[in-house]
Each structure stands twice: as C-alpha cells, then as structure tokens.
Amino acid sequence: MPQSYYSGCNLLVVFVVLNGAWCLDTKEFQKTLPARLVWGVPGKDAELPCDITPALPNDNVTMIFWFKDNQGMPLYSLDARHGPISKASHLAMSDDLGSRSYFITEDESGKARLRIQNVNVNDEGLFRCRVDFVNSPTRNYQVNLTLVAQPSAPRVFDAEGREIKIGHSAGPFLEDRELFLSCQVTGGRPKPSLVWWFNGTILDSVIDSSRDSYTTVNQLVITSTPRYLKGAQIKCIASSSEAAGYISREIPLTVFLKPNKVKIVSPNDLLSISKSQNIRCETSGSYPPAKLTWLLDGRAIRNAVVTEEETESFTGSILSLNVAPDDDGKDLVCRADNPRFPGGHAEDRRQIHVAYPPRVSVELVGTQNPVRETTDVTLRCKTSATPPADSYSWYHNSHLIPHNTTAGILPEGDRLFLKNVKESFAGYYACSAKNIEGETYSSPMDLIVQFEPRCKKGYEAMRVGALPLETLAVQCHVDSVPEVSRFSWTYNTSKGVLPVHGGKIESRGDVSILRFTPGSDDVESLSCWASNSVGRQQRPCLFFITPAEAPESPKSCLVRNATNGEGLEVSCIAGKDGGLHQSFILEVFDVSAPADPQAGVTTLSDQGDLPPPKYRVLGERPLFYLHNLQPGKDYQVSVYAENAKGKSHPPVILPNVRIDNQLTSLFFNNEDVPSSNPAAEASPSSVNLTVIVVSLAAAAVVLIVSIISVAAILACRRPGVVRMRRRSSKPPEEFDLSEAGFGEGFHRRSAQYRASMYGECEERISRMIEGTHSKDKRLFSYLTARPRLQ
Template sequence: MHWGIFGRGVCLLVTLLCVCKVDCLDTKEFQKTLPAKLVWGVPGKNAELPCDITPALPGDNVTMIFWFKDNLGMPLYSLDARDGPIDKASHLAMSDDLGSRSYFITEGEPSQARLSIQNINVHDQGVFRCRVDFVNSPTRNFQVNLTLVAQPSAPRIFDAEGREIRVNHPAGPFLEGHAMFLSCQVDGGRPRPTLNWWYNGTILDSVIDSSRASHTTVNQLVIAHTPRHLRKSRIECRATSSEGAGYISREVPLTVFLKPNKVKIVTPNTLLSASKSQNIRCETSGSHPPAKLTWLLDGRAIRDAVVTEEETETFTGSILSLNVVAEDDGKELVCRADNPRFPGGNAEDRRQIHVAYPPKILVQLDPASKSPVKEGTDITMQCKTSANPLPDSYSWYQNSHLIPYNATAGILPEDSKLTLKNIEQNSAGQYACSAMNSEGETYSAPFEIQVQYAPRCKRGYEMVRVGALPFETLSVQCHVDAVPDVTRFSWTYNTTRGVLPVQGAKTENLGNVSILHFTPPSRDVEALACWASNSVGRQRDPCLFFIVPAETPESPRSCLVRNTSHGDGLEVSCIAGKDGGLHQSFVLEVSDVTPPSKPPGVTTLSDQGVLPPPKYRVLGERPLFRLHSLQPGKEYQVAVYAENAKGKSDPPVVLPHVRVEYDAPYEEIPTEEESTHKQPSSDSSTSNKNLTWIIIGASVAAVLLIMSIVIVAAVLACKRPTTVVKRRCRRSSKPPDEFELSEDGFGEGFHRRSTQYRASMYGECEDRITRMIEGPDLILSPMSTSEHSLEF
C-alpha cells in the first residue's frame, strides 16, 4: 500500500516535471502560430476533439500526450506511454470538472485519435491544444476550437404577398395546377443553419435563397403546378444548425382548391317527347369546394326548370325536370360543373337531344332579300318546316293578326312564303307562320322584322317655340325617331345673314336625343335646326326651334278651393297656363280680409282694384297648395299667380272670402225613455205604439234630408270656388293668435292625395281635377305686410 501511494506520487512528480518542461517549450507566441480546427459541439452531448498521434519517423512511438485549454499552462488531461505501448498508457485528468468528463481515445488508426468530452456545456467552449511527444520524432501540436452550436429561431412562414401565416392556420388557398409559393425564414443560428421543406418524409426544397452574410436564412418553396394530392396535407419547414442538435420545425396545413375532374349526364339519351317533363340526372366529383351544376340548352342557361340538387364534400348531383319543345330537337344539352372558388375551374358533359314533335317551323328571311330591311324594298320570308307528316296547310300572321292576301297592297302570302312589296315603316313587327298536319297545328316563334329608316322628328317636336332671355344660354332638346339609333347630330341656326353651323356650343347626345346648350352670338338668331344621321341616311326635314323673346307666364285658371282629403284644412288647386317659354313656378299669397266683404266668387282683383298686402306667401312648382292653419271665424283672400325668369303673370287669380267656421253646437236628442217620463203616467200602450211610428217616420225624413243636403253641397262645391268650411272648435280655451301659422300647418303630407275622396265629393268635376298637376310639399314663410314683401 505504501508502495502504491509512493508510486502515484512518483507519477505525479514526473507529470509535473513534464509540464514544466512543456511550459518551457511552448510559449504563447508559439501557440498563436498554430492553426486551429473548428469543432462544433451540441450542448448536453459529447464532443470529440481530434489529435493526430502518427509519428513523423517510421517505427517511432508516442511517449507523452498533453491537452491544454485556452492559455492555461497546466494541462487538463495527459497520457503517459513511456513505459509501454500507447494502449497501455496511463491517463491522468488534472481537472475535477472538464478533465473528469474527458477521455483520450487511441483505438483505430493513430490519425483518428481524439479526446472525447462528455455532456459539454457553455463553459467548455474554447481553444484546446494537443501536444504529442515521441521517442525520436519531433513534438507535434494541434489546436482545436470547440464552439457550441446555437439553434436558429423558430421558422416563420410567409405567402406570396408577404403575409405571415400564423401558427395552426392553413396556407393558401392554392389552385390545382397553378403555382404555389411559400417562404420559410429563420433568424440566427450557429453555424449557419440548414433550412429544408419536407413533405411525407421527402425533401421538397433544400436551396437557401438568402446570402451567407444575412442574419436571416430563407428558403422559398415554389411548386409550378400544384398537384391534387396536396389537398388536406401538411408540409414541413425544418431548420437546424447541426444534425446532432436535432431540428426545429413548423408544419403548415395546405388549403388547395380542386377543379371538377369528372362530370357526366348519367341518364340514358333517349327520345324526348315534346311538352312532356323529362328527368335528366348529372353527377360531378373531384371538386373542392363542391362544384355547382348548371344546365344549358343550346348555349343558354335553363332558368325556368325545376332542378333538384344533392351535395356532399366532393360530390354534387343534379336532376333537371326538362320540358322540351319542337324547336329543341337537335340542340345541345350541357351539364356544367363550376367550382365557385376556382376561376376557370369547370368541366362539362354534352349531349344532343332528340325531340318527337308535331310540325316544327321557323320563319327566315329569304336569302335573296336584302338585309337589313329598309323602307321601299321588297322582302320574302320563308316558313321553314320540319314535320312528320309534312304540313298540309300554312297561315301567316303579323303581330298575331292573320295576314290576308292583298295584291293591291303588295302583301302576298303563298303557302310557306310571304312576300311584302315596297314595305313601309308600319310593315315592321313580329311575323309568324303556322303549319298543320295530322299531329296538330304549330305556330312558329315570332320573327322580328325591323324596318330601318332615316331619322325623323319625334311627334310633337317638329316645330317648337323656345323662349329666350337676352344674353342667357338656351337649353334645347331635339327628339328624333330612327332605326337604327342616331350616330351623329348636327345643329344649325338661322339669322338674317343665312344658315350657320353651331360651333363651340355644349352638346349632349343621349341615344336619339340631343341636348344643345346654346348662347346666341347675336340678337338676330331666329331659329335653330337639328339634323340627325344614322346608317340609313341623313334626316330629310330638320327639327326646328323658333327662338322668340321669352314672355311672362299666363295666369293659372280654373282655381278651386275645397277641403283636404284629411278634413283638417283647405286645398287650392289650379290648372297651369302657358309658361312663356321658360320654367315657371307658382306663388300663393294669403291675406286677412276680415270682416267679409262681397259674396263669394272668383275674380282677378279686389273691389278697389288693388290686392291687399299678404300676410303669408306659399311657393310651389305646381299650382296645388294645402292650407292647414287658417283660423276659424276669420275671412281670408287668396291670390295665385305664376312666375318665370321674365316676370310674373298678371293679373293674379284672386279667391276672395275664404273662411273656416266653427261647427254648430251639438244638441243632444232626448231618448225615448226620457220622453216617456215626461208624459203623464196615464198613457196607454196604444199611445206608445203611435209614438214609435212617429219616431220611425221622423228618422226616415231626417235621413232623406241629410242625403239631399250632401248632394246639394257636392254640386255647389264644384260650381263655387268660394268655400266656407266649418271646423270643429278647439278644446283650448284661447284660440290661436292670427300670427301663429307654422310650418306644421302647411308642410305635412303634401304628397298624399285621395282619389276616392275626389270621386265621392266632386264626381262631376273629375275630368277637371285629373288634369291638374299634383303639387309638392309647401313651406310657409311668415312675411311682413310691407309693399316690398309683395315682390317675389
């Protein structure tokens, strides 16, 4: 035992002597000149530092091996092989931590010798130096830089627009067959991390798309044609700085829209009977989201048929209840499957249908006839027929009226042909023919004949008088009829010097209407002329607009005063006169003329020839006014006139003696029981019966009297413009002040009108009332009574 302790001491002493010798031989300057090999270590795992112990001279042997860390002069680990082969050498760790986790491995080739360090951590990083001493060969030194691996950040996924895809959210949607783009990015990592895209254990892309100097590592995945099998799948982006350190991954679910890969009309293609409903089934699959099925017949969507649909996640079925007619024979029936979320993602199945029918006919223009059809030409129409058996008679129709044979008028129907000679504009319309066989009679679809003609003035616009104000711009509308539509309008104006083209004026052409905003360049402009042209030709006779000095408007006429339909006010309505060539508006003025003067009537001036000053003025675009706040017991005078930019109508229409009266107090009629109590108690049953007959007779007489009064009142209301209206007394103890008319009284419900009320109260005047223009909402504005306030 003492010898063992003594032996260990000797070994330690020898090692210290060797260390001293090493320290003396290896200076810091010498270590700086040694190249260092970089070795990456993963925290928590083992690291192996290489040290080549191959001697320079053949047959030479290793005597000592020392491992140093950083600039420490004391070795952390040594191996002594001076007393035997290296595999029998003694190992000595000089450090309690790092040295105890280290062991020098010499198995295998000398060049593969290495120092294994277990469970490395951040404190183990540094520069290690291995010194190898030989018996005869020169000493060799190796430096190893042990650096710990640092994993990058968690991968982040971005789409083609640069939007980040959040965790547990799908990427897409992508379209089958179209390009897919995803970008995976990580930050940091030591050494530079690898970044790969994986799908089902296979690498899709491992190319780094960022520079080595960049702090961010990027891998952009591009799939030129997205396959169907990627639907409902996940792809994975893996990042790692060292294989030994494992990898950091991010899975992304994919949303892929698929177009239908199958669509078929599964119902057998049998003969279809005309006018009988047929059920036809179509199925489609492979679409995501599920496809929508659309039925088309002869290229047009079938919209009026009954369609029954069934739908699952990828399957859609549709049953069409189709009613066919003779014209559908030979047409193409299409079942189209469209993915609503996939632009252009559709598939379709087609079939030609066959229909059993009575005569099938079609009207066509004879090839020898010129098209388009113009006035003055001759045309021939043919009734193309396909029937079994062949038709035995034909008939021709224009706008549903049978066409008789008329050689004088140039109308010649002969069996399946119809000839029209020297056609005119009224020859246009829908033509049809019918054919009859033993299966029945069939009428063709209407065949539209449109007769083209050069533009002509629309009725009512051949000659128009236009009122003009000095130095004001005229707005003139030219309306023409033309087939086809007008392609060009031109304007001219007449002066004493001749006819000149309109230049520099603003023109708005809307179809067959041209609106000219024209400022006459001089005072001698007499008229404007509008010319239109289309593909047929130029207008033969222009539309003329004679420019005349604007005049003040005519006074309104046939003014009436009557109750409103609600019974809570008066209504004044007139018929508008001529506007003088300019836009006109209407004014109603209300004046208080209490006490009453002359009997009611319609006049144009007051008794003194001068209108009294108005208290209120009401404006309107139409001569219809509603007055809701006239005070009972007062008498008013109403004046109505029209205004335009030239001035106002003169004289105004005056409605005098307009008043609203209180209702008569209501007298309660005693009941029969009360009347009985007032009679002597000795009345017999006979007198009661007589009283009953008297009451019945009085009631009948009262009803007849009321009806007579109503009829007389209605007749007088139509004949008399002056109206006295009774109005129920207000419950308020104080009547409203004469200046308390408000907007509430004049501005409520002016668009409502009761046709039934007019018919019941003014039956004999209905024609006059219906010709009146309905009035707008009115706004009552209080005015002073000065003379200046009369001017509007």
C-alpha cells in the first residue's frame, strides 16, 4: 500500500479525532484478512490478542483501533502520537461492550490484547485490530471471538450396550478378565475432550468417535482387571475448554476376585485308620467369599463332617477325616472356589500318610510250590504297613512255630527258613505282622512237599492169613506226593525174589490191590513198590504170608443206654482177625429166668440150651444198637467174630439184659439207675444194708486186683515172651504226627501189628486190669442203684 495512502489516513484520523469523523477500510479489504479463533467462556474474561510490533527498527506506534464485525466506528482506540504507548490515551465507546473492554500493553514486544470482561453470547463476533506506526505500514489483525459450549453430561454403557444408571455400579467384572466401559457425551464447542480417570491417574484419553460426530465417545478397555479396582470408583470427565471447567461422572465398580491364598494349616501328621483326624484349611482374597471343597485322590469327599467359618474375605473349613489303608500316599486337596467367578479357584494339596495295620501274605522266595523233600525253603511274610511292622510270628497248621535249630525250622523276622524239608513240613503256613495299629494274620499258604512213595503208617509190615487154594486180596497203601504213577509187586520165596505179573494187580490212586492165590510155590512174603515223578520207593511194604486162623473173640464188651436215648448200645474191642477180614455178629436171646445179680461177663455159655436167637445183627465193627427190646423181659446177648476160617470161640455172653422204663438194668451197667421206690430209699434199714454191701464190694475189688496182678506177672515171666519197653530219650520232632490223626482202622491194624511183633504180655496185663476195673465199677453201680432188691 503506498505511503501516501497511510499518510492521508493519518491526517484523516487526526481529522476524525478532532472533528468526530472516521476513516473506514473497505469490506473487500477486511475479507482478505485471516481471522484468529479465540474461545471465550460465558461469564469470564476474554482476551483478544493484537501484535503491535513495528516492522521497522526504531519505529513507534501512533494509533490503535478495534472494530467489531462490520461496524465502521471503532469500539476502542488508543492514541500514542504524543508519547510512548505506555502513556497513550484510551478511548472506548460508551455502549455495553465498550464499557467492558480495555486494551492492555506489555513491556514485552507484541504482548498486547483487548480484554473483554464477563463475555456473553452477544459479544461473539469478528474483531479487527488496526495498528498505525510512525514509519512502518499499518497492520490489521482479525480475531474471531466464539463462546465455549459445554457438552451434555456423560453417559456410561457396558459391553452389552446397557446404560449404567446414576447411583448404580458397573459390573460385575472378573479379576484378570477384560473390563469394558463406554463413556459418551453429545454437543460441545469446541469438540470436547473425554477422559477416564482413576485415583488422579488417566486411564484412557483417546477419543473413539470421529471428529465430525455430534457424539463424542471414549471406550475404556482394561484387558486384565486388577484386584485393586474392587470397590473402586472411576470417573469419566468431559470438557470443551479447560477454562470452562469439567463435567464428570463417577462410576462405582463391582469386581469379583478369585481366591489368592488357600492353605491347609494343620500339620501333616500320620493319620490313623482307627480314629478321625481334624484337618483345617483357610482361604482369603476372594470376593464374594470362597467356598472350600475337600478332595481325596481327585474325588470329592462325601459323608464327611465339615465345619465352616466365613467372613467377607476369609473362609475356614475343618474336615473330620476318616481314612482307609488304601488312602496312604494319596493327595488331599483343599480347593477354594468363588461361586460367582467361573473358573476362579485356588487349591492347596498334600500327600497324606496313613497308619494302618499290616497287610500280609505268605510267599515262597526263590522257588515254586510244590517243593521237593530235603530241599531248603524260605518263606517271606510280605508286608505292607505304615508304620512298618516291628514284629512277626509264624504258624504251621494254626500252631505257633518256635525256633528249632535241631529240626531246621528258623523263623527270623519276616522270613521263615526251613532246612532239609520233610513230609511233615507240608501244610498250611501263615504269618502275622504287628505295628502300633494292630496285628494282622495272613491267609494260609499250602506248602506242598513232594516225596517219593512210602508205606502208609501202619502198613509197613502186615501179616496176611492165607487159605489153601483161595485168592487173597492184598492191599498196599502208600503215601505219595504227587500221586503214584506205577506200582510193582514181587514174590519173596526161598529161591529168591520173583516179579508179579501185571495182570494180577489193580491200582487206584495210592492203593494197589494184588489178587494172589497161594499155590505150590514157596512164597514167604510179598513186597509192594511204588514210584512217582520224584522217584521210586526206597523200602517196600511187606506182607508176610501165614496160615489163616479163626478170629479171636471180642473183648471188654459193655452195654449202655444209647446216646440218643433210644434203645441200648453194645460195644466191644476187636480181637485179632486171624490174618483175614473179619466181621462181627451179635445175637439176642429171650430168656425167661430172672436176672442174676452175681453174674458177670463170661466167654462160657453156662445157660444150657437156648431158644433160637430173637434176632441177629451183623457189623464190620463190634458196635451194635438194639432198639426192639421189650421192657420187663430178660435177654441174653452173645457177641462173636467171624472170618473165612471160622468163628471166634468161645463167644462173649452178656446175660441178664433187661429194659426197665427205657433204662438198662444190666448187672454190668455203668450208668446210675434211679430208684423207682422212694419209700424204700427212705428206709433206714435199706440205707444200712447198702453201706454194708458197698464195704464188702470195695474189699472184693482190692482182693481181685491183687490176685490178677500176681497172676499176670507170673504169666509174663514165661521164657521167650518177656519184652522190655524202651523209652527214647530223643525229643520229638516239631511236626511228628501222633496216632490221634489217623482213623480207627489204623488203630486196629497197628495194635495187631504191635501184638504180633512184641508179644501179648503187655496187652494182657492192660486188658485184665481194665476188665477188672470195669467189672468192679459196674458192680458198685448196680449195688448202689438198686437197694430195693436186698
């Protein structure tokens, strides 16, 4: 712009000042000026800047004018033509805007501004500042004063788009899970800011809506919600201008917390199966409070007594635990679960140790069952126990096994050593183990001892009675484990040993039967051999061939009431069988003569001719039961043995057998017979007579015993008959079996064998004394039971 123009204007300004006339710029000129935006806050001061720095050095301001919008008259002017700007005169229009305006100059260059106090909506508009200099060109500035408009109050929405009402909390949110909230405002000038704050710290200040959008949005996303936000309040703050202040919204947060601590606080002591144990678990840090669950080996414990204690942030649980032996070594888990927090749990685990009685079983060590005779065997008491077993016991066939070095039986703790095992070592072995919880017995283990065949006890040497031209069935009985695989027989003659052809042998199990017909061969004895998988029998079973004889008469026959209370029982002791199989016959005769109280058991029939027997009873044993005897009648009983050679002679006669009121009134009865006459029992004379009879009977007993003893001693002194009984000083083996373990047949055969080998003296004495005592006892019983007969 030409200098002449500005000079002319200066002259015009002076003219206007002096004469009230103004020089106005054209509108076209004003449109080309840039405008600076200045925000004003209603009710507060607004400052419109104006640069008054001269373009030329050492130049000064002469005049400053402020115009608003298209008004031609300045609303404010400053005249510095006559001095420094600090002493310039100010002139403002007298209207409302002018009265609230004042131009401020600063010592610092360019820091000049028009301050408008308490701006309002009417003050908005386009302001122009014109600065005239002495030498520099005139300068024009335009300032657009715009009032700030605050946005609406913030609104908050959750991830589902639901608005969170004022006074309500947001959530619930889960610890370590995502937290999402959206804060929104509408309107606002200039574009408002929207910031999330917590405890004086910015959480999120990023606007998530477009700049041209009428709605301003800030979405708060916390990928892992921290524990400290539980119960906290966060703020969403909106503002269009810092000077205009802030609009905020506080949001309480509900955050569910998972348990951060769970601990089984009870010491890990040894648990006993005999009593329950209280175990305590504690947890904290959960919101809402956690629920405690007990698990054993991964499974919830059912039907257990649990005591719970709960506060806002703490939960305790006491478990009364009953354990079983199988629980030893299992994991006990205390698990804390927040019921409002899916998957929010914590746990503490420990391995429990259970004290229980030993669990035991017997097993062979280093070998297999069965074992062979003469081998060494070790048994182990296999034990599982907590605490370990501290004592052991061993049993054989339910009997405690002591330490026996001589027999080779050595129990040592959980081991049982059997040295050089024998047949008697076979049987059931069991062990017991003991600890502080108790003692337990194992199931028995059957130890099978294999051995080569040997003669069954009582069958080592037998005498066989032979009848001319009659076939004998000789039975060979052996013991063998495993079973016999083959039997063989030999003839022993004066010419040597001859084999027996297999066609005459029949074998079943451990018994072999040889059907043998004595002929012209000089056969002295037979030998029986057996073999099994272990080996061949070392010593054969011997059968000595002797001419058969008639059997001996039965001995020591007794009559008593049957044990079932019906009828009578007659029992005898069998005599020698004569080398042949014998059977026994009992005959009952009905005699009319009354019972003779002085009669006794005899082998002589002094009764004269008897009628035919009422009935006859046969048996393989001398034991008979009589059920058909009539009360009030007298009977005579005859007992004898019979084999293929003939009958025993003489038979045993039992006279005067009578049944009175179902009770035996036999002279030899050893049962007390009650009196049937109470008046007689009460008679003094009867009592005195009874005393006399008893005294005589006692004297007779002593005399008879003395006579029999002397006679027996004299009889035993015959040459070639006396046998001295030897006593062995060797202690019995631990497992030696007595004859009590065998059947009655064994007793009969072994008795015969001993009698044939060692003579009959000892047996005769025993029988005589036994028979005498039996007679005396029966006599005494009879006399005291029937005083009415006197």
